[in-house]
Amino acid sequence: MRLFRHQLRWEQRLFWRSRESAVFVFLFPILLFALLTAVYNGHIDGRPASWALLAGMIAYGAANTAFAGLAITLVSRREIGILKRIRATPLPPPVYLAAVLVSITIVFAIQVASLFALGRLLKSTPWPGHVLSLALALALGAAAFAGLGLAITGFIRSLEGSSAVLNVIVLPMAFLTGAFGPTRHYPQVLRAIGAVLPLKYLLDLIKGIYLHGQQFWDKPLAIGVLAAWGLFGMVVALRTFRWEPREG
Amino acid sequence: MSAISVRDLRKSYGTYEALRGISFEIKEGEVFGLLGPNGAGKTTTIEILEGYRTRDAGDVDVLGFDPERAGSAFRERIGVVLQQSQLWPNLTVAETHRMFAGYYEHPREVDEVIAVVGLAEKRDARVKTLSGGQKRRLDLGVALVGDPDLVFLDEPTTGFDPAARRAAWNMIRSLRSLGKTILLTTHYLDEAEQLADRLAVLREGLIIREGTPAELTGGSSETEIHYRRDGHDVVVRTTEPTRVLHELAAEALAEGRELEGLTVRRPTLEDVYLALTAEQQE
Numbered sequence: 001m002r003l004f005r006h007q008l009r010w011e012q013r014l015f016w017r018s019r020e021s022a023v024f025v026f027l028f029p030i031l032l033f034a035l036l037t038a039v040y041n042g043h044i045d046g047r048p049a050s051w052a053l054l055a056g057m058i059a060y061g062a063a064n065t066a067f068a069g070l071a072i073t074l075v076s077r078r079e080i081g082i083l084k085r086i087r088a089t090p091l092p093p094p095v096y097l098a099a100v101l102v103s104i105t106i107v108f109a110i111q112v113a114s115l116f117a118l119g120r121l122l123k124s125t126p127w128p129g130h131v132l133s134l135a136l137a138l139a140l141g142a143a144a145f146a147g148l149g150l151a152i153t154g155f156i157r158s159l160e161g162s163s164a165v166l167n168v169i170v171l172p173m174a175f176l177t178g179a180f181g182p183t184r185h186y187p188q189v190l191r192a193i194g195a196v197l198p199l200k201y202l203l204d205l206i207k208g209i210y211l212h213g214q215q216f217w218d219k220p221l222a223i224g225v226l227a228a229w230g231l232f233g234m235v236v237a238l239r240t241f242r243w244e245p246r247e248g
Numbered sequence: 249m250s251a252i253s254v255r256d257l258r259k260s261y262g263t264y265e266a267l268r269g270i271s272f273e274i275k276e277g278e279v280f281g282l283l284g285p286n287g288a289g290k291t292t293t294i295e296i297l298e299g300y301r302t303r304d305a306g307d308v309d310v311l312g313f314d315p316e317r318a319g320s321a322f323r324e325r326i327g328v329v330l331q332q333s334q335l336w337p338n339l340t341v342a343e344t345h346r347m348f349a350g351y352y353e354h355p356r357e358v359d360e361v362i363a364v365v366g367l368a369e370k371r372d373a374r375v376k377t378l379s380g381g382q383k384r385r386l387d388l389g390v391a392l393v394g395d396p397d398l399v400f401l402d403e404p405t406t407g408f409d410p411a412a413r414r415a416a417w418n419m420i421r422s423l424r425s426l427g428k429t430i431l432l433t434t435h436y437l438d439e440a441e442q443l444a445d446r447l448a449v450l451r452e453g454l455i456i457r458e459g460t461p462a463e464l465t466g467g468s469s470e471t472e473i474h475y476r477r478d479g480h481d482v483v484v485r486t487t488e489p490t491r492v493l494h495e496l497a498a499e500a501l502a503e504g505r506e507l508e509g510l511t512v513r514r515p516t517l518e519d520v521y522l523a524l525t526a527e528q529q530e
Contacts, residue, residue: 003350003351006347006350006351007350010347010350013339013343014336014338014339017338017339018338080333080334081330081332081333081334082333082334082335082336084300084330084333085328085330085333085335085390087300088298088299088300088323088326088328088330089323089348089351089352089394090320090321090323090324090351090352090353090394091320091351092319092320244300
């Protein structure tokens, strides 16, 4: 526990001190929200557009932070030998990974709070009603994306390519699943692709809770699909996660 | 007491045999050098002893642990400098040390370690602003912060300029005077000769020679005598330098000429090493 707290404290310091992570991981969804609410007006899903966009940016933030941000952090540390170096210390690897995951969750929680505050400020969006349900949904979403984030690190060979690869996954996923705006007018095939992606189900959960006053457990399908993606990620990660750069 | 004991260690990667059965002992407080060309198996050996790699066969004992199965208690007592690794660019030298110090039960005072590796003036500098040599010293500081009994140094001065190498050597000597056991790999002969109490020469996964630097050079018995005669270089190799030199000198004296450019040299470790590592390639 002492080791976990120690590592968590340093993970937070490392995150906020790096301009790349503070801007691209933490700030980007917040900036995008400010931009999108300025151009979208009217209503989405029977609610003011800004409410729906707020839900969309929270979901996008989960993927951007817990999936892409986590994966870039781990790949960069692996490739420059930090993960290998850490393994020679008494810090147990599970404690290390737990601290990294909790740290990224804290970043996501601060991001969500900032999005609600900014929405309030710019567009008078309401505070969330069912806070516990929302927290459960976000925790599940973050966990699922973190599992997938751990899994994908095994398939990224170099630091140089990592942010390109991750953006090629995350940005289209956000468009296809409606995080950036309604998908009603998308071609059928694109909507079908969107319908299997985990972000769609996290977005469903968040919208149900925030826009329509539902509870977490009112969406068992979304919970099941997200949990399945997360488990799939963990299983793949157990087989492919590496602590060292590939030799030669 | 042995700090490290290795018996018939073997390791293959696919069909490639990286280690073909090596054995050696390292005593407590000793600086042991593993010397050999690239691909000889140095890093494979050191990484098996550090616990990074599994072995295919053989017995390995490091501080009473089997590194393959050892956990935190083992890692409390070792310090590791990897061949290639970097640290967080945005932390300062002191922060990097403090972060690592937190992993150990009984770390050394951070400022003391920073002084030992000669980074006191860079204490509050970000890692990304350090020179290559300073980063390598940071690696060493981080390896020492847990106050290890055994330090692994995998090619600690590769890429250093001569001044930085001298500084690193002095640092390693000061570690030795603290009573630490040190396992050092290098492909620099002068480094092995300067630092190691004993060394093993590794070639193609086998130890081909082992002993103190003096034993290794003494083991090769020939002395070389060079001089010039009528504009030609003459080289005489002999196991009886006293007699041969006496005869040459007597002959020259009798003819009233000088043995121009006379040098008498014992083979250096480099000569021995090059001869040893070249044998197989011929």
